[in-house]
Every structure is written in C-alpha cells, then in structure tokens.
Amino acid sequence: MANSSSGATLQNFKPFEGSGFAEWEFRLRIHLERKGCLNALENEEVGTRSTSTSEQKEWDRMDALARDTIVQWLADSVLGTVRSCKTAKEMFDSLKTTYAKQGLSARVDLRRELMAMKFVHGKLTDFLEKYERIVNQLRECGDKMEDSEVIAQLLTAMPESYQAVTVSIDILYAKQPEEVTLQFVRRKLLQEEDKSERKDIGRREEPPELVCYRVSTAVYEVNDLRFSQL
Known part of the structure; x- marks a missing residue:
C-alpha cells in the first residue's frame, strides 16, 4: 500500500x-x-x-x-x-x-442469480448486502430495475418465518407506496430478525419446569414378612 x-x-x-x-x-x-x-x-x-x-x-x-x-x-x-x-x-x-459486468449476457446471469436468492440461515445483513450488490451490478449493466421490483423480489426471498412483516409491508405499500423504500424494507426485516433472536434467547434462558412426583410406600407381604419400599 x-x-x-x-x-x-x-x-x-x-x-x-x-x-x-x-x-x-x-x-x-x-x-x-x-x-x-x-x-x-x-x-x-x-x-x-x-x-x-x-x-x-x-x-x-x-x-x-x-x-x-x-x-x-x-x-x-x-x-x-x-x-x-x-x-x-x-x-x-x-x-x-x-x-465490470456489462452487456446483455451479464444482465441475464445477474437476473438469474438474483431470482435464485433465498434467505435460509445466517446473518440477514450478509444476505442483504449480497442482494443489494447484485442489484447495483444489474443497474451498472444498464438494467432499469425499478425499486418496486427490487423490493418485491427481496420479500419473495424471505422465509415463511418473516411472513408477518412481509404482509405488513405489503399492506402499507397498497396505501402509501411512496413510504415503502428499499431502506424502509431493510430496516423492517432487520428489526424482525432482532425480535426473533431475542425470543430465542428468552426461551433458552427460561428455568426448567419443575415436576413433582408423589412417592408412596408400597407394602409387600412375603411369607408373613412385611417390607416397606420408598
């Protein structure tokens, strides 16, 4: 350097x-x-x-x-x-x-890669960074990908556990589409990840449930002898 x-x-x-x-x-x-x-x-x-x-x-x-x-x-x-x-x-x-990725073939490859992306596990920030990087590369190639399409494809890539937040974003978009930007969606998804992680931590930290068992004395008679067993 x-x-x-x-x-x-x-x-x-x-x-x-x-x-x-x-x-x-x-x-x-x-x-x-x-x-x-x-x-x-x-x-x-x-x-x-x-x-x-x-x-x-x-x-x-x-x-x-x-x-x-x-x-x-x-x-x-x-x-x-x-x-x-x-x-x-x-x-x-x-x-x-x-x-630099340029030309129609590069656009086709990048589109295919973007459509195949699915968030399964790992850190959501890593997934979002890769997703946005591909979107930027597409636009560098001349692909006129609208923000609404970028957002729709991103929500499609989220797992079922994010359904609640994706539905709420969809409802807001129907009423106020100008409010639903990529930055807004990113923030909401990260908030959902944080909430899910806090729930998991809470479940792991819960004390184990105490179970009480009642033990009775059984009395057995064998050859006129009595034995007590706890």
Whole structure:
C-alpha cells in the first residue's frame, strides 16, 4: 500500500483483486472527490486542448494523484491491466472494460442469480448486502430495475418465518407506496430478525419446569414378612 504522504491508503482497505468492481469504483470515486482529483477520472487529458501552463500543471497534479491512488488500490495480480496506461482515465477505462459486468449476457446471469436468492440461515445483513450488490451490478449493466421490483423480489426471498412483516409491508405499500423504500424494507426485516433472536434467547434462558412426583410406600407381604419400599 502507499505511504501516508500519498493519501491513498485507507485503514483495513482491501485492494481490488478482480471481483466487486462496482463497490471498488464507488469507494474510489468518493476518495478521489475528497482529494480534489475526480476530474482526472472523467475527462480527457487537458493537454489535448489549448491550455495555459498553469492549467496543464494543475491537470498533471490531479492526474498523478489519481494514478497513484488507483495503483495503490490494486492487488499485484491486477496491476498488469493498467501498467501501460498513461493517464488515470486510461487506467480506469481499462479496469472497467476488463472487470465490470456489462452487456446483455451479464444482465441475464445477474437476473438469474438474483431470482435464485433465498434467505435460509445466517446473518440477514450478509444476505442483504449480497442482494443489494447484485442489484447495483444489474443497474451498472444498464438494467432499469425499478425499486418496486427490487423490493418485491427481496420479500419473495424471505422465509415463511418473516411472513408477518412481509404482509405488513405489503399492506402499507397498497396505501402509501411512496413510504415503502428499499431502506424502509431493510430496516423492517432487520428489526424482525432482532425480535426473533431475542425470543430465542428468552426461551433458552427460561428455568426448567419443575415436576413433582408423589412417592408412596408400597407394602409387600412375603411369607408373613412385611417390607416397606420408598
């Protein structure tokens, strides 16, 4: 990773290794915007136009910072994709062409993966993160998936134990559809998971039920001898 002077290093940040390009791009754009060099990622080199020396120097500064950030945020296995690129925009375009899911076939695969998703066990947050990641990838591919469809498919993926909350969301949507956003649904589902977990903990912590047995004395007579047994 880069040294602290470059400003490219983020604590606990995992370099891009070839998967999750959309998420990596989002982080990169936010970071470059904060560093004041996002423009280098989006526009052609300033030197191709008639510019002043000061403008060229500013462009060179932004481009160098953006290129440094991109390189430091790539795993060694991915560096070959950008090694011959001269500008930050060339680097980014090369990465996007290579790793971003694009085209009709990618949309079909992502749609199929989304429809097959079912929440069975584990942490709901992990499931939701994967679900939303696929939705974002679909939209990156040009799929115009409406929020209502995203929500409907998510509710379909929930198990029967979440039926009560899915029904309540459906009722609210019929009355106030503008209130039922993906963030709203996510929050309601997580609240339901939390409530279910608290119920399970409560059941495990309940003291065992005490059962009393009445023991009587049985008297047996054998050869005129009496024995008492508790």
